[in-house]
Amino acid sequence: MNLHEYQSKQRFGKFGVPIPLGRVATSPQEVYEIARELGGPVVVKSQVLVGGRGKAGGIKLAQSAEEAQQLAETILGMQIKGLTVRKVLVDPASKFVKEIYLGIVNDRAAGKPVMMASSEGGVEIEEVARTNPKAIIREQIDPFLGLRDYQARNLASGINLPREHWRAFVKIAQSLYACYLDSDAVLAEINPLVITADHQLLALDGKMTIDDNALFRHPDLAEMRDTDAEPEAETQARAADISYVKLDGQIGCMVNGAGLAMTTMDMTKLFGGEEIGPANFLDIGGGAQAEKVAAALRIILSDPNVKSILVNIFGGITRGDEVARGILQAREQVGINLPMVVRLNGTNAEQAREIIQNAHLPNLHYAETLTEAAQLAVSAAKGAM
């Protein structure tokens, strides 16, 4: 789960990272009041969960509270990469002499957190990794020891940070690590961390991603989820304990297991070519009772691009005949007119086929193999069935 800039910075601030004294607003009037209170020039920053806000015109500098209010009128409600801006952060504008990057992520291969710093702040770290990988200095952290001060000094020295800032930098690195740990984050980054004109370090922008698997022990963070930022269907799927990601294709896929779900998507593209592909990733999980199948079908059908539905279930512990009955029951509940291809392999696949075929529904097809199922779903999506 991604946090907004204002949420991330507030949390960094709680752990001792110096942050600007701004506040978040939802109306131009509020923006005006905050700007007036802050006095002096302010930055009005759209709060949407995508990169490239600045380029899209979602971050603007205002010299006065009146100007801030005017800017807010255009920024609030604007679309950035398909997301509507509903909140803006109003921060006092800072004069700075240098931008750096400081972040912490999980290094999968090492199985440890790694703290990274770069003298090239203000640009995405992936961009620096591509263009100037040597500019990124890394320190792996032993999860039992935590970040050692010397490691933070290694980073400071590695990016040629002037010595007068080392003490403050080490403190910020430790605060960021403490925040990362306490929040069960998988990513916490300050970009840029600036040296201001009056020689202070300040976190101008921040980003955090929280481990979804750890949200059970962070009810406060779980509440920060911005469901505006995700398609409605993904929110519904989470409530039904279904894993769903909306894609751009025409074939709605319902599968059990993440690896098999991705494979089923890939197969629709393999046979669908340029024009036809998967409309979604959907992992229904184990069991797959009628109720859950119905919920999944509703979610798939909420996407108007869907032209056909492909169900691919490998019954391991789950019995194919039960799934087949569940599908028929769910179809009745939901009411489906679109062509549907069902392929059930594994336990009791024979009975499953009989149940589907004996239902004699005109737009319900049974396929023996995944290849056949994908080909049928593709022709159905093209309107050939």
Add this chain to the structure above:
Amino acid sequence: MAILADKNTRLIVQGITGREGSFHAEKMIEYGTNVVGGVTPGKGGEWVHGKPVFDTVKGAVDATDANATIIYVNPQFAADALYEAIDAGIPLIVCITEGIPVADMMKVYSYLRRSKSRLVGPNCPGLLTPGQAKIGIMPGYIATPGSVGVVSKSGTLTYEVVFALTQRGLGQSTCVGIGGDPIIGTNFVDVLEMFEQDPTTDKVVLIGEIGGRAEIDAAEYIKTHMTKPVAGFIAGATAPPGKRMGHAGAIVEGGEGTAAEKIDALRKAGVRIAANPEEIPDLLG
């Protein structure tokens, strides 16, 4: 002989009185796995499916001489169950639990590296040595004894491939599900090394997916160390970047971990990659 588990493996089940643990313990016993007992704190002295339940892992090991454990414990308590198994000195630990926080797993992983235990998983279907031992949740009937080693990050996709092999008369030495989490105890390379050394394995099937670089490391190992032929499949070619595809680890981040780069690396290492997993048996020809 197989790898990791065979008919001589003495298995305990952590979480044996829970819904999942009890259900799968029964399936493992039915399959012929040598289950010697189970552990649930507070339930010591009870019996489940004719096997004694102990309060602690150490107690179970002392009484039964177990040399492997399987963990079906909720994510909140899984890390503790893992530490307990490591501290009891059990050589093989298989963890089925899905949804363990990554911060917990980084600590476990670090602790594990200072121990003599091997962990398979978490968030995996476990392993199956056909006709000898089933440690996990793979349905037993899909497999048959033979000489193809299977290693995979996935669950049901593995079943598909194993089932397809079985139907084509290609039996398996051992099928290992290593799991789809970002931090796992046993990686592709570990299992490939074991298959390379195992005299009962002639050919290997590797099933990977998007996210991380475990498949790239596997390609490097295959290129430099493996003499046995490898065929494979990588799931997620159509997955968009930045979106988690079910598995906590299945996400393309910062442009890394795409199916295309993995397929390319494996092909360059001489691995035959199927565009369609149902064609894997043909590639073993």
